[in-house]
Amino acid sequence: MTGRASTAPGRRVKRALGQAWERLSQGESGSLPVVLGLVLLWAVFQGLNGNFFSPRNLSNLSVDIVGTGLIAVGIVFVLLIGEIDLSVGSVSALAAAVFAVLNVNEGLPEWLALVIAVLAGALIGALHGFFFARFGVPAFVVTLAGLLAWNGLTLYLLGQSGTINLDDQGLVAKLTSYYFHDIAAAYGLAALGAAVFFLAACRDRRRRKAAAMPYRPLREIAVRTGLIAAVAFAAAYVLNQFQGLPLALLIFVVLVAALDVLLRRTPYGRRVYALGGGVEAARRAGVRVAWVRVSVLTVSGTMAALGGLFLASRITSVGQPSTSGILVLNAIAAAVIGGTSLFGGHGRTWCAVLGMLVIQSISSGMALLSIQSALQFMITGGVLLAAVVLDSVSRRSQKSRGRA
Amino acid sequence: MSDPPLLALRGVSKRFGAVHALDDVELEIHTGEVVALLGDNGAGKSTLVKVIAGVDPADRGVMEWDGRAVQVKRPHDAQALGIATVYQDLALCENLDVVGNVFLGREVRRVGILDEVEMERRTLGLLAALSIRVPDVRLPVATLSGGQRQTVAISRSLLGEPRLLLLDEPTASLGVEQTAQVLDLVERLRDRGLGVLLISHNMGDVKAVADHAAVLRLGRNNGFFDVTTTSQEQIISSITGATSHARRPPRTGEAGP
């Protein structure tokens, strides 16, 4: 709701710039730093190795971000209420194991095994939420217990076989191997995204105008839409240079957009944010705190299970959950690097996408340059630290301004 | 009096561990009346407000609304009766903007989606009606000053036509002009027929707007006065405990010791 209308263009620009600066210094920097960081990162990698921007590399990157990215979206929900979920790595491994055992070992149809695996994740999340909300055990302790317990259950399920290979032509394998080769798919998605944004902004503008309230000038809406369309069509162009729109990316983008609407445009989402901004204030306003907490951890468990299936799909096998430790850290790092506050109440689902792009770009760029993973971890750690410092500083500056 | 009081508390008690925060407290508030609730720090004033608002229900005692016994176990119960509250602390969500805070828990929606335009319009209307100035209703309240937050909390409480307003030290963080505005507002609300329970440390404020003053001391009733006929010294001495009053002052024998 920046940029109020109906002044001379010059003054308007000045005012918009002023407001942008105001927001920045008030700790509402949002995603601007990570977007700038990402551009910088890409410029450096492209400078060092011309293959970074190759359609193949970018297309693979866009599929590689999906598994962990879905998990990170769940983490965004949990961070928004000022909590943390440490179990997501284990839950995602367990969901993949549940799917593999039911489908491969027990012969259940794929769709049914998939639904059960996702429901298992939801149920586990709800269970965590119940212990957190009902007994007041901090969420990080409950989910730490979950991390261990679900890891154990996964080991038990995979017991005899150790590793289970999935059908590489199956439904789950297709999640990350299917591409819409028709170039209309990628361009269509880009056009749809821009059109929806434009129409929603126009509708908002019309209603505000009708109610005699400040509204965004048409030119500003056009510029914003243009920006979104430019990014979306550039991405679509690159994807079409390789195999077309990946199914995984389509699912990811649609889910992230839908959950963004849920968080920012519905009363439920408003209450999620409210919990992060003051649990007691929310409770006094009549928000059913326990219920919101349970629901948020349920979302986190569900997204972890979904992410686990995408990760299994990428390697078409389900093995011992040895990597779930780094997985949960990557998911949390993605959410935070993308601009979600660790202190609760600030962030969007798109943060998970941006953060995953940063993490995956580092990993992919380093691989192209044949740099060891030791350095890769250290750099990702440095980026995370920078994001957290930025978060703390902006929260603090906001506080000191407010109390002044 | 034939009309039953808007709100009556009978024998309300609440403990926090070993602390008797409220001990057998009686209170009546009628429509169109401002009752000041006075008492030293720790006397139990905020605890009483939270009991009435359903935030921290009492352990024992009866609450009557329009003469009928009611159960207020959750904030929602109190809101449904028409009780609105401005708390002393922790009243707002720092990260939400002014509009979000005003409508928290009572969001306006169209087909399940938040109607931001309508909520912003009504917030602006509410603030204008109270002649409250806030730089931008789309700024998070964390960026507002103490006084501005207080005015947001007050306008929030007036949403949805309450019948009883509980104000816990609403002027504590306000400047002279804003304090006068809030007191003005209290008078206007009284004239509109609302009941108001006003907690304040400022005897000037109390003298200016309150009809009656109820004093709490160490969690117990310590006097119920008609503000117009009682001297300030008398009220202060019952706050500090220099004089001890009947524990259950009958409403008819108001005039003090």
Ligand SMILES: Nc1ncnc2c1ncn2[C@@H]1O[C@H](COP(=O)(O)OP(=O)(O)O)[C@@H](O)[C@H]1O
């Ligand atoms: N949540 C709580 N837990 C424990 N003790 C409390 C709590 N809230 C209030 N008290 C105690 O109850 C008494 C009354 O407090 P309060 O109602 O805040 O007083 P006042 O608002 O009159 O200054 C004090 O002794 C206070 O320490």
Ligand SMILES: [Mg+2]
């Ligand atoms: Mg108090």
